[in-house]
Amino acid sequence: MIRSSLLIVIAALFAFSEAQAQDFIRVSYGNDFMSVGSGARALGMGSAHVAFSNDVTAAYWNPAGLLSVQDLEVAYMHSERFGGIVGYDYGAVALPVPGSDGVLALSFFRQGVDNIKNTLNAWDRERERPRENVNDYITEFSAADLAFLLSYASPVSESLSWGATAKVLNSRIGPFANAWGYSIDVGALYRSGDYQFGVNLMDITTMMKFWTVDANELSALETEFGDEIPVGQNEIILPTVKIGAARMFDFGDFSLITAIDTDLRFENRRTYYMNVGSMSIEPHVGIEAGYIDTIFLRFGLTDFATDRDNRIYTSPTLGAGLRLGAFDFDYGFSSFAGTSSDLGFTHRLSLRFSLARL
Numbered sequence: 001m002i003r004s005s006l007l008i009v010i011a012a013l014f015a016f017s018e019a020q021a022q023d024f025i026r027v028s029y030g031n032d033f034m035s036v037g038s039g040a041r042a043l044g045m046g047s048a049h050v051a052f053s054n055d056v057t058a059a060y061w062n063p064a065g066l067l068s069v070q071d072l073e074v075a076y077m078h079s080e081r082f083g084g085i086v087g088y089d090y091g092a093v094a095l096p097v098p099g100s101d102g103v104l105a106l107s108f109f110r111q112g113v114d115n116i117k118n119t120l121n122a123w124d125r126e127r128e129r130p131r132e133n134v135n136d137y138i139t140e141f142s143a144a145d146l147a148f149l150l151s152y153a154s155p156v157s158e159s160l161s162w163g164a165t166a167k168v169l170n171s172r173i174g175p176f177a178n179a180w181g182y183s184i185d186v187g188a189l190y191r192s193g194d195y196q197f198g199v200n201l202m203d204i205t206t207m208m209k210f211w212t213v214d215a216n217e218l219s220a221l222e223t224e225f226g227d228e229i230p231v232g233q234n235e236i237i238l239p240t241v242k243i244g245a246a247r248m249f250d251f252g253d254f255s256l257i258t259a260i261d262t263d264l265r266f267e268n269r270r271t272y273y274m275n276v277g278s279m280s281i282e283p284h285v286g287i288e289a290g291y292i293d294t295i296f297l298r299f300g301l302t303d304f305a306t307d308r309d310n311r312i313y314t315s316p317t318l319g320a321g322l323r324l325g326a327f328d329f330d331y332g333f334s335s336f337a338g339t340s341s342d343l344g345f346t347h348r349l350s351l352r353f354s355l356a357r358l
Contacts, residue, residue, distance in 0.1 A: 044319015
């Protein structure tokens with residue numbers, strides 16, 4: 001029943017997307033906040049996670065990986081970027097569906113900048129100076145992006161599984177502007193011995209976002225500064241293809257996972273990306289070494305880019321994990337080299353609970 005319903009939704013969204021495409025403009029980076037991903041484990045491995053995501057966080061990386069969830073799993077993550085200016089929070093829960101072979105998951109993302117000063121009403125245009133008691137005219141607001149994901153995974157055979165995710169996004173710039181968007185992801189995961197291969201077609205229906213602007217909240221732009229009040233615009237964000245491969249090694253008490261992913265985007269990103277026509281290519285490489293399935297060290301490479309002389313740069317990542325009973329504690333660190341080194345460090349902490357390990 002769940003599988004049939006998801007397929008019907010996908011088909012309906014495809015049809016609606018084709019019918020309404022002419023009313024939208026194509027944009028780049030429209031939902032780029034989602035590229036941060038889920039879980040500190042993934043960050044430590046350079047975000048190379050499509051082929052072996054095997055817990056509740058797979059709802060983002062590859063929903064087909066949710067099939068490894070054996071019982072209730074809950075995850076939470078907090079991350080700060082750009083020197084702590086941008087906060088990022090993620091939470092998710094996954095549970096096998098009773099009476100079926102499928103797994104259902106619900107995920108939540110929020111990225112935002114809080115406590116932004118609104119000074120639109122603090123300027124006295126007639127006197128060309130700030131108003132008296134200016135602090136009484138200054139308010140604060142947040143600029144935030146939120147996403148809600150409903151995911152489902154089901155087996156096709158012993159070695160192949162598939163999954164789908166329905167996404168709803170909300171972008172809000174304080175009381176001034178608001179947007180809602182939606183799309184579908186579809187993923188597959190194939191296992192063959194120590195090898196795993198994954199693909200996730202993100203925003204396969206295209207992400208469609210509908211912006212609205214509150215003209216009353218922005219009236220000071222027109223009355224006090226003589227500017228035009230902006231209007232809302234409908235947007236289309238093109239699909240992204242995530243492809244990955246991983247291999248598992250078992251050395252008794254020690255284990256090793258090697259993974260490589262490639263993100264293919266079709267937004268005509270030009271600045272310092274590796275491009276083939278309008279398609280940009282974004283590789284990710286990761287390694288995880290484990291000891292007695294309890295202590296984990298991770299290393300990765302991400303943010304591959306080229307400069308004007310076609311030299312390739314990248315940013316290394318580091319991570320560590322500790323498994324204690326039903327709990328996993330993970331830490332990830334990035335952006336200490338490469339093209340993003342001057343944007344500050346990224347620290348990511350996440351906690352995961354698995355009822356199956358109690």
